[in-house]
Amino acid sequence: MMGTIRDINMSAANAPTAPLPSGQGIAADLIAVLVAVTESEPLVLTIQDERALPSGPFELAHRSLQSGLRAWVERQTRLPLGYVEQLYTFADRDRGGAEQQVISISYLGLTREQRAAGEFVATWRSWYVYFPWEDHRVGAPAMIETVILPRLRAWAEALPASSLRHDRWQRAAITFGFDGRAWNEELVLQRYELLYEAGLIAEAERNGPLSPARSLAANDSSPSMGRAMILDHRRILATGIARLRAKIKYHPVVFELMPETFTLLQLQRCVEALAGRLVHKQNFRRLIEQQELVEETGETSQDTGGRPAKLFRFRREVFTERAIVGTKLPISRA
Amino acid sequence: MMGTIRDINMSAANAPTAPLPSGQGIAADLIAVLVAVTESEPLVLTIQDERALPSGPFELAHRSLQSGLRAWVERQTRLPLGYVEQLYTFADRDRGGAEQQVISISYLGLTREQRAAGEFVATWRSWYVYFPWEDHRVGAPAMIETVILPRLRAWAEALPASSLRHDRWQRAAITFGFDGRAWNEELVLQRYELLYEAGLIAEAERNGPLSPARSLAANDSSPSMGRAMILDHRRILATGIARLRAKIKYHPVVFELMPETFTLLQLQRCVEALAGRLVHKQNFRRLIEQQELVEETGETSQDTGGRPAKLFRFRREVFTERAIVGTKLPISRA
């Protein structure tokens, strides 16, 4: 599913080409979305004036891609990677130079620490700098109403056929929760793709006009539409955020972002930072405790501002105790 | 997470190597897991005497990997691909020849038709031929009790330390549902990896001994352990099955495998074929209907063997009507 929209739009640039003469090869890059959470802010590691994700060539020294990325990140940043997961591999022709094709393999990595160390200059940045419309913790950001909604409406209205206008607007309404629909925090990538298609994202301009409809839309990517990145790094970041937001709901990966011991509120704030929305405190505690994901350390934290909170630690045994997955079909357990 | 187990085992073979001299490149392959379902059997397209998944070099003629795979499959097999999804990219060093590194990008594709046509000889085969322990539709296969259980127990007992023995056995118990645990049909890959590690899979022998513990285990991969495949194609197939079994629970992809019109029982049998277990008929219908995934055609099918069944068709509108995802966190809807 991913990339479908972009594919369609770029089909104009699709000319038949001969396969590569064998003997010549393709270059492979690793691109990392490294995430940490500090003081209720979800951070992503960036380089190049905060306009790029860390990346590097895939070296054959490694026995697998996964270990290649891990070694490379830990050498460059001195960060211990708690959790690593492959995101997506792409090789769109419009990326990079024309002479050699580059395959990019992107990874999501979670870490506890976030001191900027290592061989190159890297900066931790809140990912909401790149996606200001994604943070709904204090309500929907005003810019959705004032900036995004009118432009997407104009973009939809720019179509000739009524049914197509309707489809476009419905897509916008679903992804952004217009017309009284609920906000769905997992649709990070879909929202980015939609804005890209509508010409509201700075990166879209660099790749030339997408379609005639584009020029009809409000075709300026204002600074309020988030910080731009090189190539399609922002799309990769969107993929990582979407994956992480989905993952925390059925797999205990949040704990890879937490210190050794923590209060339940700290844990909650971490989840909220990632999800970009608030959760019901009592129900959150109930969920965590009934799943026996944590155990008390016996100590309490005084610096809560109110009543002292018990400190907990993650029960790593859960990984060996049970397989953690979800279910939705009416499958008989007999 | 994926591949972690294998990674650990092969760390003995991990020698530091210089990065490739720039200028030379890497070869990229596409590998396809193509699935169809006919008469309650989940089929996968195979080549080379049913011992390989269809694969081919990634050609630069395509604007993206996705379209590259689609074009290539449709040209080779003349099958219309309804749904395509990237599975995983890997580049383990022990695959293929040593002279050139190959990156393999695997895809899952769903199709309705299954006539063997196209430029090369391909065969549709039930995927349970490769994973006989995965079909629980008529109860757990006897070979789990008679073959797998005793060998995994021996494999666990072969360890010196009691705690390690316990860990191994617990892993086996979780993935295969021993000791009164429930069977989890999504753990296809975990089960394959476990059997591989325990030396019960023919493919493991080709890659040399994994660890000293291996020789202590019942180290013969009997024919009852399923048909072997070249390289790690069987692992890729396991990945595809696992992904599909998980996906059908929250995304309406089953319909890509169904004919235009179908009865609810046909749909149920298709789901059961994929999941490898039975579902409660009445609840299945309730679920399908309350989600408004299908609409009546007005006609009925007589060849049910009993009371004629209404024919339904998939409501493609659901894709534009709503975003289809799941939720598990206590997220406020206010």
Added chain:
DNA sequence: TGCGTAATGCTCATATGGAGTATAAGACTA
């Protein structure tokens, strides 16, 4: 001592999912 801020305990209504009962409508057969 009173207030602000959290932690923590408990209740309640509703939604969801697993499982069973009952009835309907065809084909087939004695």
Added chain:
DNA sequence: TAGTCTTATACTCCATATGAGCATTACGCA
């Protein structure tokens, strides 16, 4: 033609999960 087999289809029941709110407790601080 009645009886039987098979499948479709309509409901009911119950346990549990989930969303939401109320009440109480416990600390720092003015």
